[in-house]
Structures are given as structure tokens and as C-alpha cells.
Amino acid sequence: MTVSSVLVVGGGIAGVSTVAELRKNGYAGELTLLTVDPFPYDRPPLSKEYLAGAKELDSIALQAPEWYAEQRVDLVTDALVVDLDPAAGTVALSDGRQVSADRIVLATGGHSRWPDFERVVRELLDRPPAGKGIPRSTTGLHTLRSDDDADALRHVLLSRARLLVVGAGLIGAEVASTARKLGCEVVLVDPADPPIAAAVGTRVAAWLHSLHAVHGVEAVTATVEKLESTRAGVVAHIAGENEPRTFDAVLLAVGMVPDTALAKAAGLEVDNGVLVDDHQVTSHPNVLAVGDCARRRGQRRAEHWEAALHDGQRAATTILGIDAAAETAPWFWTDRYDLHVEVVGEMHEPDAEHEDVVRGALGEPPFSVFTLHGGRVIGAVAVDDPNAVRAARRMIDRGVDVRASDLADPATDLRKLLRGSR
CATH class of the missing domain: 3.50.50.60 (FAD/NAD(P)-binding domain)
Structure with a gap:
């Protein structure tokens, strides 16, 4: 047809x-x-x-x-x-x-995912029409999927504003970084320790998460059990804490639903x-x-x-009715605290079949971490080192055999590894 x-x-x-x-x-x-x-x-x-x-x-x-x-x-x-x-x-x-x-x-x-305390949140929010973001919040609760959402949140991110970010994934961490630069007092809550380990590996995830404290963000490993909208702000009941805390705004950043x-x-x-x-x-x-x-x-x-x-x-x-381009290894990026992080392929924790190779010094950008399986790169994460990710992607796509010692040496030209040089 x-x-x-x-x-x-x-x-x-x-x-x-x-x-x-x-x-x-x-x-x-x-x-x-x-x-x-x-x-x-x-x-x-x-x-x-x-x-x-x-x-x-x-x-x-x-x-x-x-x-x-x-x-x-x-x-x-x-x-x-x-x-x-x-x-x-x-x-x-x-x-x-x-x-x-x-x-x-x-x-x-997609739409923002609601946390486990969904019913409490829904009681506090005016629900949006299908396909649109949350209108400007009158309750202090926010999500972030659209320009309307960002405008509403931007309106309250004033210097010294108290912000609670629920969820320390990519969006939550990015907003925490942005809000801190704007002079806000930020608390970041997530039950995972460390967050995004499945995407970047435990060691890199732990280092990235530690940056929050370095930049003045309080990171709490816990869940939020309840939120209440009051005249003084949003009262958050955080698991394991004896007293609730009050915030000017809360960002719910716990993922999305298609x-x-x-x-x-x-x-x-x-x-x-x-x-x-x-x-x-x-x-x-x-x-x-x-x-x-x-x-x-x-x-x-x-x-x-x-x-x-x-x-x-x-x-x-x-x-x-024409052929699509060949698929390549999946890739994504994120930015926080003026650092640029790129991930390609699938990271895997070291075990009997997978090797974890660090290029440079972990925690001292620029550096990269590779996952090897059977002498081939299957994943890589790089901090302020985009050339390493580009090379890793080609290695994954081409199935290039590499030595861990070559990858680990910052003096090694990764382009030579792509050509099979030793």
C-alpha cells in the first residue's frame, strides 16, 4: 500500500x-x-x-x-x-x-510516576488533564516532565528556599544540583544505596552520590512515608526520623510511567x-x-x-519500506555539579565472568570505567571523558578484543585498540 x-x-x-x-x-x-x-x-x-x-x-x-x-x-x-x-x-x-x-x-x-504514598499526594494535587503537566502547584508539590512543570518549580527555587527531592535518579540528582547552585537548601531522599548503581556500577554510583554532600546537599537513604500541605509549607515524614521536616517545595522524581x-x-x-x-x-x-x-x-x-x-x-x-540503520549500543548522559557523565552499553558488577577496568583515577575527573566480558568491552561510564565513551561504543559495536591493561593505561590511544593494535 x-x-x-x-x-x-x-x-x-x-x-x-x-x-x-x-x-x-x-x-x-x-x-x-x-x-x-x-x-x-x-x-x-x-x-x-x-x-x-x-x-x-x-x-x-x-x-x-x-x-x-x-x-x-x-x-x-x-x-x-x-x-x-x-x-x-x-x-x-x-x-x-x-x-x-x-x-x-x-x-x-510518559507521565511522572507517583511514589508509594500516592493517595496522600493525589489529595494534595489538582490532577492535570491527560497529556499535560501538573499546573503551577499551590501545595508545594511538583513533578518535572514539561515546561509548565519547570516553570512552576523555577518560581519557588529562590535563594534559601527549602527543597525536598524525592528520588535520587538522574532527574532528582540534576535538580538537586541546579537548586543548590541557586542557593537553595536541598535534602535528597532515596532508599537505594547508592542510587543508579545498575546503570553506572556501584563504585561510580557511590562516588557520584557522594558529590551531593560535597556540594552542600543532604542525602538521606530512606523513604518518605507521608506529605502534608500546611500554611508553613510541605511537612515530610521521612522513615527513621523522629520529627517531620518542613519544606517550601517538594519534587517527586521517582521515575515515569508511559x-x-x-x-x-x-x-x-x-x-x-x-x-x-x-x-x-x-x-x-x-x-x-x-x-x-x-x-x-x-x-x-x-x-x-x-x-x-x-x-x-x-x-x-x-x-x-527501507532498511533501518544498524543498531548501536545504548547510550545516555547526565550532568551534575558541572560534571558530564556518559554511559554506553551495559555495566556489570565484577564477578567470575566480568572485569571492572578503571582508566585514570576513579573520583578524579576525567576518568572512565569499563566492563569487560570475555576480553571484550560490553559497557563503559566516563566522567568528563567523552572520547573514551565514543571509543567504547565502537568497541562494543564491532566486538573488538582488548586487554584490560591497555584500557587501564591513560597513555594508550583507544583508537589504536579499535584498529586491533596492541
Whole structure:
């Protein structure tokens, strides 16, 4: 079947990469991009430069405003999709409009996950409409998924403001770093010790977590049992503490949940994400799904920026009936306290089959840590050492045999290892 029209629902990196890849590969049909936002913008700066006020929203746009017209993309902003009919190839908007297409791509992203004290939180918050972030909080409770969320949080991050961050993952740590730079008093609570060990390895995770104390953030290994909104602020009951603490604001940063409501209501298969095959096709052949809302059958759901980018590119090649680019090792990055951290592949704790190799001195940037299995790199994490991660990614993708001693020596040119030199 010739595809003469494509509709993409969602204006994050997954949605924008889908339309960009379609045009890049010669698609000449109708192309519509729907987004609930004022325009498609990048999400990572929301916890850093944008939150700090160093960047405004137009400076983090994924594409220049004129790009959409130049690429003949019908960009529809402030568009909330409330219904999907896969068989008819239509979606309905909240204002009553309907849009149809031969292929529909869902790039609906996700929503902030609620902690274990969900009922308490819900009693304190006005729930947002589907697809939009929490409106400016009147209770001191915040999440961070959209520009609206960041604006609300930015409004209260004044010097000496008391901020509780619940969850010390990537977003929580980034916000703690940003808030501390703004002069806030920050407490960071997470039951994991150390957080993000599965992603970067225990030793690097412990060092990264220790940076909070170095920069004046109080890191507490515990859970938050209850939150109460009072005239004095948000009262937090932290497990193991005899007295509650009072904060001006609380950020709930305990992960995200894929936005599958539209897909589920339309009868598509959903299980911790809209289920897709290796070509991003859902259980209905006319509908594809990409980014945070999607999960490949038999795999874990990816939530990182580059994974969403590649999903969109793969969906475009599927629609066009051409081969997708070869997949590479997964990669992501994070920034905290003026340090840039990149991770590629899968880190693994040292055991009988896996070796942990440090290049440089751990805790003294720049440095890198590699995981080896059978004499080959399968993962790497680097702090202020992007060249090491780029080389590690190529080693993983090419299956290059390496010696641990060569990797550990900062004088070794990693490019020579890629060529198989010893």
C-alpha cells in the first residue's frame, strides 16, 4: 500500500525525529505533527539550564520555527488527542477536530510516576488533564516532565528556599544540583544505596552520590512515608526520623510511567508501554509507537533521549519500506555539579565472568570505567571523558578484543585498540 499521509502524535524527540527522517529519506506525502506543547522542545534542559533560568524555552526548540514549513510539516500545537481509531486511521482532538492518515505514529511520552504514598499526594494535587503537566502547584508539590512543570518549580527555587527531592535518579540528582547552585537548601531522599548503581556500577554510583554532600546537599537513604500541605509549607515524614521536616517545595522524581491511555482505549496491546515489534509497529499494522510510550516485545522499555531518537528514525524507515540503520549500543548522559557523565552499553558488577577496568583515577575527573566480558568491552561510564565513551561504543559495536591493561593505561590511544593494535 502506498502511504500518502502520516500523522505523528507527540512533539518530543521521538516524534520530531520521525518526521525529520521521513523527509530526509524522500517521503513526499502529507505529514502532520500534533503536540500539546506550544512547539516541540528538548526535555533534558528542563532539569538544568532551563530550570536555572539560563535558557528560555525558544532556545531549546528541537527545530527552528521555519523548519516545519520548509519540510512541509503541518505542525498543530496545543493539540490534545482524546481518541484514536486505528482501523479508520483517525484521531480526535479535544476541540472536536478530527485528523486522518494512512499511518499513525504514537509518540505520547510518559507521565511522572507517583511514589508509594500516592493517595496522600493525589489529595494534595489538582490532577492535570491527560497529556499535560501538573499546573503551577499551590501545595508545594511538583513533578518535572514539561515546561509548565519547570516553570512552576523555577518560581519557588529562590535563594534559601527549602527543597525536598524525592528520588535520587538522574532527574532528582540534576535538580538537586541546579537548586543548590541557586542557593537553595536541598535534602535528597532515596532508599537505594547508592542510587543508579545498575546503570553506572556501584563504585561510580557511590562516588557520584557522594558529590551531593560535597556540594552542600543532604542525602538521606530512606523513604518518605507521608506529605502534608500546611500554611508553613510541605511537612515530610521521612522513615527513621523522629520529627517531620518542613519544606517550601517538594519534587517527586521517582521515575515515569508511559502514556498508553490513548493506545489502550483504542484496543492496542499494552504492557508497561505500547507493545511494538522490531520495526516499531504496534498490534495494529496502521499504528506505530516510538519513544517513552513504546516497549519492544521481550525487551525492557528504554527511557533515554537517544533511544527515542532512534525509535523515530526506525519508524520512518518502516513506513517507507527501507532498511533501518544498524543498531548501536545504548547510550545516555547526565550532568551534575558541572560534571558530564556518559554511559554506553551495559555495566556489570565484577564477578567470575566480568572485569571492572578503571582508566585514570576513579573520583578524579576525567576518568572512565569499563566492563569487560570475555576480553571484550560490553559497557563503559566516563566522567568528563567523552572520547573514551565514543571509543567504547565502537568497541562494543564491532566486538573488538582488548586487554584490560591497555584500557587501564591513560597513555594508550583507544583508537589504536579499535584498529586491533596492541
